[in-house]
Amino acid sequence: xxxxxxxxxxxxxxxxxxxxxxxxxxxxxxxxxxxxxxxxxxxxxxxxxxxxxxxxxxxxxxxxxxxxxxxxxxxxxxxxxxxxxxxxxxxxxxxxxxxxxxxxxxxxxxxxxxxxxxxxxxxxxxxxxxxxxxxxxxxxxxxxxxxxxxxxxxxxxxxxxxxxxxxxxxxxxxxxxxxxxxxxxxxxxxxxxxxxxxxxxxxxxxxxxxxxxxxxxxxxxxxxxxxxxxxxxxxxxxxx
Ligand code: CAA
Numbered sequence: 001x002x003x004x005x006x007x008x009x010x011x012x013x014x015x016x017x018x019x020x021x022x023x024x025x026x027x028x029x030x031x032x033x034x035x036x037x038x039x040x041x042x043x044x045x046x047x048x049x050x051x052x053x054x055x056x057x058x059x060x061x062x063x064x065x066x067x068x069x070x071x072x073x074x075x076x077x078x079x080x081x082x083x084x085x086x087x088x089x090x091x092x093x094x095x096x097x098x099x100x101x102x103x104x105x106x107x108x109x110x111x112x113x114x115x116x117x118x119x120x121x122x123x124x125x126x127x128x129x130x131x132x133x134x135x136x137x138x139x140x141x142x143x144x145x146x147x148x149x150x151x152x153x154x155x156x157x158x159x160x161x162x163x164x165x166x167x168x169x170x171x172x173x174x175x176x177x178x179x180x181x182x183x184x185x186x187x188x189x190x191x192x193x194x195x196x197x198x199x200x201x202x203x204x205x206x207x208x209x210x211x212x213x214x215x216x217x218x219x220x221x222x223x224x225x226x227x228x229x230x231x232x233x234x235x236x237x238x239x240x
Contacts, residue, residue, distance in 0.1 A: 009083030017208035056109030066116035106150035127170035162228030178234025202235030
C-alpha cells in the first residue's frame with residue numbers, strides 16, 4: 001500500500017485528475033468533497049477511490065474528517081488542498097457573504113486541513129502539502145477581489161508553512177493554475193472567457209491533467225528539496 005494522500009474537492013475537475021494521477025503513481029488516495037453526492041458516487045464507482053464528505057471551511061468538520069480517514073485508511077502523508085469556490089462579481093456588487101464564503105472555504109480550508117494533517121507529518125518526519133492557488137491570486141482579476149485575495153493568501157500561507165515544515169521533512173508548495181477546462185471556468189461568461197483565452201500564449205485552456213502532473217512532481221519521494229515554491233501552469237498567460 002502506498003502513502004496515503006488526501007485531495008480536497010477531489011471528486012470533480014482538477015481534484016479528480018489529481019486523485020487519478022496520484023493513484024496511478026501507487027499512492028493510496030482518498031478524496032474529500034463538500035456538496036455533490038451524485039458526482040461523488042459516480043467518481044468512486046469509476047475510480048475505486050473513496051470519497052469522504054465534509055466542508056473544508058468548517059474547522060471541526062475538517063479535523064474530525066481527517067481523523068476518520070486516518071482511522072479507516074492510515075496516516076495522511078500527502079495533503080492536496082484543492083477545494084475552492086468562486087463567487088465572482090465586482091466589489092460594488094459583491095455581498096459580504098460572497099467575500100467571506102470564498103475566504104472561509106478557499107483559504108480557511110487550507111488552514112483547517114493543515115491543522116489536521118501537519119502534526120502527524122511532523123511527528124513521522126515526512127510529509128507533502130500542495131496548495132492549489134491561482135494565476136488570479138498572482139495577477140488579480142477583474143470581478144474577483146474575494147477569490148484573488150484568498151488565492152494570494154494561499155501563496156503566502158504556502159511560503160510560511162514551508163519554513164515551519166522544512167526541518168521535519170515536510171515540504172509545502174503551491175501550484176498556480178491558469179484557466180483550466182473545468183466547470184468553474186465554464187461558468188465564466190463566454191464573451192469574457194474568449195477575451196481571456198486570446199491572451200494565453202499557448203492559445204487554449206489548460207487540461208486538469210496538466211495540473212495533476214505538477215502535483216505528482218511535487219509530492220514525489222525525490223522532491224524533498226523543493227519547498228516553498230509556486231509552480232505556475234498557465235500556458236504562459238502570466239510570467240514572473
Ligand atoms: N478590465 C477593465 N474593465 C473591465 C474588465 C476588465 N478585465 N472586465 C469588464 N470590464 C468592464 C466592462 O467593460 C464593463 O464596462 P462598461 O459598463 O463601461 O461597458 C464593466 O466593467 C462591467 O463589466 P461586466 O458587464 O462584465 O460586469 P458584470 O457585473 O456583468 O460582470 C463579472 C462582472 C461577473 C466579474 C464578469 O465580468 C466575469 O464573470 N468576469 C470573469 C471573472 C473571471 O475571470 N473569473 C474566473 C473564474 S475561474 C477561476 O477563478 C479559476 C482560476 O483560478 C483561473
